[in-house]
Amino acid sequence: MASNRGLAYMGPGKVEIQSIDFPKLELGSRKCQHGVILKIVTTNICGSDQHMVRGRTTAPMGLVLGHEITGEIIEAGRDVEFLKVGDLVSVPFNIACGRCRNCKEGKTGICLNVNPARPGAAYGYVDMGGWVGGQAEYVMVPYADFNLLKLPHKDRTMAKITDITLLSDIFPTGYHGAVTAGVGPGSIVYVAGGGPVGLACAASCHLLGAAVVIVGDLIPERLAQARSFGCETVDLRQDASLGELIDKIIGEPEVDCAVDCVGFEARGHGKETAVERPATVLNALMTVVRAGGGMGIPGLYVTDDPGGVDQNAKTGNLSIRIGLGWAKSLHFMTGQCPVMKYNRQLLQAILHDKIQIAKAVNATVISLDDAPQGYKDFDRGAAKKFVIDPHHMVKAA
Numbered sequence: 001m002a003s004n005r006g007l008a009y010m011g012p013g014k015v016e017i018q019s020i021d022f023p024k025l026e027l028g029s030r031k032c033q034h035g036v037i038l039k040i041v042t043t044n045i046c047g048s049d050q051h052m053v054r055g056r057t058t059a060p061m062g063l064v065l066g067h068e069i070t071g072e073i074i075e076a077g078r079d080v081e082f083l084k085v086g087d088l089v090s091v092p093f094n095i096a097c098g099r100c101r102n103c104k105e106g107k108t109g110i111c112l113n114v115n116p117a118r119p120g121a122a123y124g125y126v127d128m129g130g131w132v133g134g135q136a137e138y139v140m141v142p143y144a145d146f147n148l149l150k151l152p153h154k155d156r157t158m159a160k161i162t163d164i165t166l167l168s169d170i171f172p173t174g175y176h177g178a179v180t181a182g183v184g185p186g187s188i189v190y191v192a193g194g195g196p197v198g199l200a201c202a203a204s205c206h207l208l209g210a211a212v213v214i215v216g217d218l219i220p221e222r223l224a225q226a227r228s229f230g231c232e233t234v235d236l237r238q239d240a241s242l243g244e245l246i247d248k249i250i251g252e253p254e255v256d257c258a259v260d261c262v263g264f265e266a267r268g269h270g271k272e273t274a275v276e277r278p279a280t281v282l283n284a285l286m287t288v289v290r291a292g293g294g295m296g297i298p299g300l301y302v303t304d305d306p307g308g309v310d311q312n313a314k315t316g317n318l319s320i321r322i323g324l325g326w327a328k329s330l331h332f333m334t335g336q337c338p339v340m341k342y343n344r345q346l347l348q349a350i351l352h353d354k355i356q357i358a359k360a361v362n363a364t365v366i367s368l369d370d371a372p373q374g375y376k377d378f379d380r381g382a383a384k385k386f387v388i389d390p391h392h393m394v395k396a397a
Helices: 047-053 154-159 161-168 170-181 196-207 220-227 242-250 280-288 322-327 343-351 357-361 371-379
Strands: 005-009 015-019 036-044 069-076 088-091 138-141 188-192 212-217 232-235 255-260 289-297 331-334 363-366 385-388
Touching: 015 371, 036 088, 036 161, 047 371, 069 138, 069 161, 088 161, 154 161, 161 170, 161 343, 161 357, 161 363, 161 385, 170 196, 170 255, 170 289, 170 343, 188 196, 188 242, 188 280, 196 212, 196 220, 196 255, 196 357, 212 220, 212 242, 220 232, 232 242, 242 280, 255 280, 280 289, 280 322, 357 363, 363 371, 371 385
Parallel strands: 188 212, 188 255, 212 232, 255 289, 289 331, 363 385
Antiparallel strands: 005 015, 036 069, 036 138, 036 385, 069 088
16 A cells, blocks of 8 residues: 655644545545545645644544645546646645535535535545645645646746745735735735735735735844835834834825734733734724725634633634724735635736745745654744645655
8 A cells, every 4th residue: 555644733832743644535425526636736834824733723633633635636537527647736725515505606615515514625634524634745635626627738837836825825815905905006005914824915915016014023033024025014022003104105094995914822012022912913903094985804713712812812703993993994805715716827926927826935845754753843834835845856856
């Protein structure tokens, strides 16, 4: 029998490489003739994974992590019509059936048929259907014809693989945050968070024609990374309001739109940076976005947080100034990015050198064996996006 290895969550602060089952074209007790088995080319560590590894979700021990997958098809089910063995594909982190009402409306992040617990599913993620993750050597992907984005000729793909690997999640997610906030030509935008999604969002704002992109974070290395591709930055450790910090850059204390790329583990600003304040970002954004502006919220908020700062936070109930948002007629968009809405166009932007997304997020290639150390470095705030190369295909290219 062929072997397989994967990275498993083994309790708060602990992940380890384990021997795991080689994937089969099966869903429970029935054959999955619409699926494919992939040899993983690249699979990335995501901030959402880090929430689980910190013990901030109800993820079960033994869960094989990884929802950002690029792979090569090595086996295809009987019903796969438009893809073949040998094709390189980008895998949207959303698992979608392509048949339900939401999928037909393009809302692939909340498919109704792939998760018995609630709408929406993802690989290797808590409460998202129990699908095996792709931080491994091989993985099974269902509904292949619908879900997978076929990539160009192998040489052309591998030449830009550190950019293309980001199509599975953070590039579309950052772009989605910018689009839903209302970013367009001439916009002045504030992006909360300089992690990989925040940096991808900032780069996306430039792609969309923003005039000024301001990134806020608590970690100097992440702010330096944002400045490396033309962003303005604010150090949220300073003892000043966000509006005051923005005013120093653009001459007024408000922006056209803002994107929350932090989520529920947000910390206070200024003197409160050591304290977790899960509603800080949302309330700060409502304060600085102009009347009639918008907020994109791709940052993760959960319904169950065992490590929440109080009983309300443990069930996702946050003290949000919704009255302020209402008074300013702000619009909000939350939830998972429907990756397929954007990934084909963003692939073209990569291939035709309209964006250098890997450079923007400082994509850093590591081996599968080095992935546990990658999690530790990421948890310490490294200004890097770790890309796992389980078969050394990137290194060979």
